[in-house]
Amino acid sequence: MIRRRLYVEERMSRLAVWSLRLAVFALPVTLIGIACYATEVFDLESALYTVLAGVALAGLALLVALAAFVVIWNEGLRGLGRVIGAGALALALIAPTAGLAAFGARLPVLHEVSTDMEDPPAFVTLAMARSRAANPLDGPDEAAASVQADAYPAIRPIDFESTPDDVFGDLMALVARRKWTVIDVVPPRGGQRDGRIEAVTRGLPLGLREDIVIRVRRTAEGTRVDMRSVTRNAARDFGSNARRVDDLFAELAERQGKRRR
Template sequence: MKIFVGLISLISILLVTLAGPLYKFGLIDLATAFAGFKFGVFAGIAALVLLGIQLLFKRDTASIGSALTSAMLAITAIAIPLSMMNSAENVPPIHDISTDLVNPPEFVAIAPLRADAPNPVEYAGVETATQQRAAYPELQTLRYSQSKSELVGATKQAIDNLGWELVNVNADTGIIEATDTTLWFGFKDDIVIRITDNGSKRLVDIRSKSRVGGSDLGKNAARIHKLIEELDDVLGE
């Protein structure tokens, strides 16, 4: 029974952890990847139940090492999807975040790269803005005293520091575009930064949008925060 319990727990963790890479490299679609999550949880629960039965009725077939390993694998397989579900419940089901909700920065060079993406390049609209305003009220237009050219250079450096792919830089219009590819699933999320003059100040707006998925689990807001922090570090703010 020890081997059977170990096998089920191993299957559970593989169903969960391999879902991302298999989708990332185009071997399965997103629905299949999420199905792997679901069956991974079921397998993890089954492994824990079987482990409990083994420890109660066939303790002589179990060892401390095998029991702990099986339990750890099964619990991890259950915890990862549940953690993601918990994150989804604690953030609004949106995937388009901007510091300017009235006139969000528009994608230019990235627009054709999103032609086949499930989420269109256009801003998601008033309902999304309302939900963002309630969830992330701190995300607003930034104001800097540096020149536009200085901010363009600093933004390029910040993007490079974060490991994102720089797609477009237009110093004249103050538009910088980049793509961030997530490590596990390989999701591509796009970022556009707009720098405009406003008297003695420069206004900086940032927009981050997922190419796929209804809810971003808070990733786009977190990405904007990371960029702001990195930009301030580069500028010495």
């Protein structure tokens, strides 16, 4: 009985065993990076390194699984189930990262979007609350403004014939429905001053923290709304800021009975 047990164990592919071990170990490493960033235990850089370490382990597991498959095919060893499990788990970890990289390669490298490039809406409360390591709030430079104009030509101010207070009320309702964390609110008081809403949310696909400021300004024709959305701790936003501005303005125009051009 002892000899037979040893024989069975020797016929199991060691590469198959290790491919599954590596794939299983890669899963918690990757999830730890994501969870620690979501709960703000890690900063973005530390979280990215952790996630990439998990993906690298998954890549190694996939290579070992391929080698194990060749050995099993040639020598008739056991372990095909482990190879399949390791390969499936490794691909499940690698595919989203590869897809995100491919998706990001098609988008401009921007970390903020503003409807007004020359006089962007100003952060007041959030400017004091953000850490020094966060992206600056000086506004887009000429290069970034040019990139935004080419990539997102529809991101521009929107004008209404309604009063500033009416538009501001609709904006507050839309912000509440999106469950953004509101940091500061300054009503326009009938257009006597610029209305301002400052809020924080997280953008897809990475859950990056993004800061938002909306300005409501009285004009001769009625009211103009500007919006600025800034990713706090990353060099690129994967298009989330532009999507946020476009979605909010589209719904605001619908509530105000205005067709966006």
